[in-house]
Amino acid sequence: MTKGRIFSGMQPSGRFHLGNYLGALENWVKLQNEYECFFSIVDLHALTSAFENTSKIPENIHNMALDWLSAGLDPEKNVIFVQSKVKEHAELHLLLSMMTPLSWLERVPTYKDKLQQLGEQGKDINTYGFLGYPELMTADIILYKAEYVPVGEDQIPHLELSREIVRRFNNLYQPVFPEPQAQLSKSSLLPGIDGRKMSKSYGNEIPFAASPEELRERVRLIVTDPNRIKKTDVGNPDVCVAYKFHKIFNKENVNEICKCCKQAEIGCVECKKRLAEKMVDVMTDMHTRRAEYEANPARVKEILAYGAERARKVAAKTMEEVREAMHL
Secondary structure: OOOOEEEEEEOOOOOOEHHHHHHHHHHHHHHOOOOEEEEEEOHHHHHHHHOOOOOOHHHHHHHHHHHHHHHOOOOOOEEEEEHHHOOHHHHHHHHHHOOOOHHHHHOOHHHHHHHHHHHHOOOOOOOHHHHOHHHHHHHHHHOOOOOEEEEOHHHHHHHHHHHHHHHHHHHHOOOOOOOOEEEEOOOOOOEOOOOOEOOOOOOOOOEOOOOHHHHHHHHHOOOOOOOOOOOOOOOOHHHOHHHHHHHHHOHHHHHHHHHHHHOOOOOHHHHHHHHHHHHHHHOHHHHHHHHHHHOOHHHHHHHHHHHHHHHHHHHHHHHHHHHHHOOO
């Protein structure tokens, strides 16, 4: 018996990396056995900051679906779908925008920061769509009457705005929606191979879809203790990026790795070789599933179509209640 309903989504904005997997997707795989889950590839959200070039969205959607399925999301246990294939998302977003004060959207902590950051990158994002991003996110969640949303602490202000919008709607019209609760996800923070935050923009990522050969090559480039020049030099695991990877992917042997490094019983090359083989082993099932789905792209399309059909049934029922409440 499930504990309740969850909604979560990701933008199809490019190649997924291991940091993305550990930050959210790994948790989703666990949640699918405890909750009724709606997981959406939110392509409409991708337009809020990349509306000028949409040519890669179909490819990114397909690759994201491959990522999710290879990670272990079960299309029978979960409703897996593309946001734009359920038109009710756009309809509910429009209706909510009619009753949400502009000041609520402008006070979202990340709005002005992102506006400045992306503006400095030359992007023209001074648009209603970008300002209304939290409104669309709210529509995504409450369209399925989700009780829980898995989020990181930085996303709590967005969810609190969603809760305010729900309260306003329920008070103005009828109590149609539950207030979604934050389910804080405990994720492992994985640095990039250079020690900075893992990011495609830094070129320091390890792709989630990396083959065993590519995975080994990327691990080989991980930065280690800069003061350790020779194998016989004593190492300091606390400043070694490879050791941080060991603590996530090689937990059962991490104490031994630490001891051997401090006592110069193992060199950095051997340390990273062991790490790479452990990571390949951990991801074997994912590589196998991905290869199967890559060989059958029609099956991926079927899964997304099946998910959209299931999502539409729930969304249509919700919108009937919304229109009745608003006398439309």
